[in-house]
Amino acid sequence: MLRTSKYIFILFSFLLVFSSHNLLAQSTTDTTSSEDTVKKPKINYGHQVAVSFDVAQILYNNMLSYRKGYELAAEYYMKDELYLVAEGGWGSSNIYYTDLAYTTTNNFFRLGINRSLLERASLKDWDMMFIGLRFGMAFIDRSAGSYNISDTLWGNSSGTIPAKNLTAYWAEVTGGMRLELVKGFYIGYNIRGRFLMDVKALKDLAPQFIAGYGRGDKSSVFDFNLYLTYGIRWNKHSSTLTPKQVDKAEKN
Amino acid sequence: MNKKDFSLLLVFFVLLSSAFMACQQDRDPCLDPKIQKLIMGAYTTLDSPAGVITIFTSSLPSPIITPIGAASVNPIYYGINSQGHSFALSLSSVSDSCQYFVQADTTLPVGDTVSFNYTRQLDFLSNACGYTYFYNLLQISNTGHNIDSIVLENPGITTNVNVENIKVYFHTL
Numbered sequence: 001m002l003r004t005s006k007y008i009f010i011l012f013s014f015l016l017v018f019s020s021h022n023l024l025a026q027s028t029t030d031t032t033s034s035e036d037t038v039k040k041p042k043i044n045y046g047h048q049v050a051v052s053f054d055v056a057q058i059l060y061n062n063m064l065s066y067r068k069g070y071e072l073a074a075e076y077y078m079k080d081e082l083y084l085v086a087e088g089g090w091g092s093s094n095i096y097y098t099d100l101a102y103t104t105t106n107n108f109f110r111l112g113i114n115r116s117l118l119e120r121a122s123l124k125d126w127d128m129m130f131i132g133l134r135f136g137m138a139f140i141d142r143s144a145g146s147y148n149i150s151d152t153l154w155g156n157s158s159g160t161i162p163a164k165n166l167t168a169y170w171a172e173v174t175g176g177m178r179l180e181l182v183k184g185f186y187i188g189y190n191i192r193g194r195f196l197m198d199v200k201a202l203k204d205l206a207p208q209f210i211a212g213y214g215r216g217d218k219s220s221v222f223d224f225n226l227y228l229t230y231g232i233r234w235n236k237h238s239s240t241l242t243p244k245q246v247d248k249a250e251k252n
Numbered sequence: 253m254n255k256k257d258f259s260l261l262l263v264f265f266v267l268l269s270s271a272f273m274a275c276q277q278d279r280d281p282c283l284d285p286k287i288q289k290l291i292m293g294a295y296t297t298l299d300s301p302a303g304v305i306t307i308f309t310s311s312l313p314s315p316i317i318t319p320i321g322a323a324s325v326n327p328i329y330y331g332i333n334s335q336g337h338s339f340a341l342s343l344s345s346v347s348d349s350c351q352y353f354v355q356a357d358t359t360l361p362v363g364d365t366v367s368f369n370y371t372r373q374l375d376f377l378s379n380a381c382g383y384t385y386f387y388n389l390l391q392i393s394n395t396g397h398n399i400d401s402i403v404l405e406n407p408g409i410t411t412n413v414n415v416e417n418i419k420v421y422f423h424t425l
Contacts, residue, residue: 056269056273059273060273060276063273063276064276064277064278065278066278066279095379097279097382099382099383100379100382100383121254127255127258147382147383148382149286149287149345149382149383149384149385150286151287151342151345151346152323152324153319153322153323153324153328153342154319154322154323154342154343154344154345154346154347154350155322155323155344155345155346156346157345157346157385159374177258177261177262177265179255179258179259179262187262188262189262189265189266189269191265203376204376205376206376206378206379208379217378217379224265224269224272226266226269
């Protein structure tokens with residue numbers, strides 16, 4: 001039942017992203033046809049590649065002694081307010097409790113898209129509020145684990161769990177915003193809901209922390225990133241607009 | 253949306269995320285039982301002259317239940333019983349068998365020995381709780397001073413505490 005609702009939620013999120021895309025396109029077409037008899041030239045905002053560093057991970061690393069995680073993201077503006085996103089990073093966890101001890105290290109990547117929901121105020125406006133989807137994978141090396149079961153009545157028992165290489169993969173729904181502070185430099189955040197797709201693969205000794213995902217013993221997790229971003233742009237609004245049309249659009 | 257609105261939203265989010273981060277902790281509290289217990293239901297039978305056997309749940313008002321060969325020799329139940337007719341007994345996690353001394357009432361002169369044979373299965377509960385053993389009951393044997401018979405109802409002993417694993421039928425007190 002829980003698994004079914006998870007997949008319904010993911011499907012709904014996909015529909016939301018693509019329907020928002022179609023609605024915005026529809027709205028643009030309607031406005032164009034009512035205001036102008038001549039077809040409005042399509043505005044090309046140029047290209048942008050942005051690289052982000054997640055500072056929230058640094059704060060987490062200092063607050064939670066058992067984990068270390070680092071995340072980077074890159075996004076490329078395609079067209080029609082769609083961004084291609086690739087994210088990656090690495091991390092580790094060191095669990096040392098009296099009844100359970102093991103370590104993990106892992107790398108991860110996430111691929112997906114972002115869709116900006118705001119109309120631009122001008123041609124130079126790259127601020128955005130967005131929703132997006134991701135698919136993520138993590139490759140985990142888990143050390144041998146040791147356990148101790150405390151039983152005051154019959155006596156304690158202890159043992160070891162063999163080391164194992166694990167793969168985790170998940171779907172992700174995200175939303176957030178970016179604000180350009182000075183030219184090319186942004187600050188922004190992502191809120192993320194993640195849904196582990198193969199819970200059984202981690203059942204034996206689920207890692208307390210998987211960099212890129214979060215709590216390995218939870219089938220769905222909530223997370224956020226606080227990004228510092230630098231974006232490089234080229235071919236700025238170069239396409240079908242004449243210089244006069246660009247001036248007019250910029251004034252509007 | 254202008255820059256000012258954007259900035260306000262960003263500050264709001266940073267405050268919200270700070271609150272979220274403050275709630276994080278190194279290890280969650282363990283909310284599951286770390287030792288899984290066998291649930292024993294107590295019953296009595298009454299034979300009528302017509303040969304009809306009637307079964308009653310028995311609350312055993314003053315029982316003695318003591319593990320045999322355990323680190324502690326103290327009874328886990330003694331005297332006044334507030335458990336109703338269900339009793340939770342832990343099985344040994346260091347052996348595939350264990351025994352309990354069961355006396356239906358403190359006023360009785362003798363009690364019974366109940367022996368449990370089972371298999372153990374190591375199970376990962378969570379990072380908060382660590383590992384535990386689940387059990388699968390194979391065989392139960394008993395002496396017959398107070399106990400009439402024992403029926404194995406559900407051999408699996410897991411975190412589910414709502415399942416009665418065995419029914420113990422006592423002679424009418």
